[in-house]
Structure formats: C-alpha cells, structure tokens
Amino acid sequence: MAKYDPLRDYLRKQKSEELELSFVEMERKIGYMLPKTAGLPQWWANTTDPATTHVQRKAWGDAGFDAFLIAGADRVRFKRVQSTRPAS
DSSP states (O other), X not given: OOTTHHHHHHHHTOOSSEEEEEHHHHHHHHTSXXXXXXXXXXXXXXXXXXXXXXXXXXXXXXXTEXXXXXXXXXXXXXXXXXXXXXXX
C-alpha cells in the first residue's frame, strides 16, 4: 500500500462534488505527518502526467479529484474532476 492510498480511498467514497480537509484530518487518514512542503501550493498542484513521481498527486487524481491549497489555513479543497468522456 502506498503512503497516500488511504486518502485516495477516502476520497473515492465521497459523494459530494467538493470537500475540504485540514492537514490534521489528512494526517489522521494516512497515518503520517504531511511534509513541510505541503504548505506550498505547488505540492498540491494537479497533473495529468501518468509518469508523475509525486505520489500524493496520483492519490487524489486516481480518486477523481483536483486539490487546491487554501492559503494560510492548513486546509485543502478537493473538487471532483468533470469527465471529458462523452456520455454513452
């Protein structure tokens, strides 16, 4: 199990289009402290590059969300990504 899999699994279970989590809430879910760099917007930058080495980005991306740091609040807003695939 990768370090951020519990966060991915939690996000996958969410029904809402958007939610906020504090750093403390995320740390409880993953069982680790977030790194100091988590306070920087670039740590939460969203990517669609399948070769990314940033496991935290892969976690919320695999759950279908983008992440946005709320400056100065130690909180992150997760927004569900709208599918670009046509309806079948």
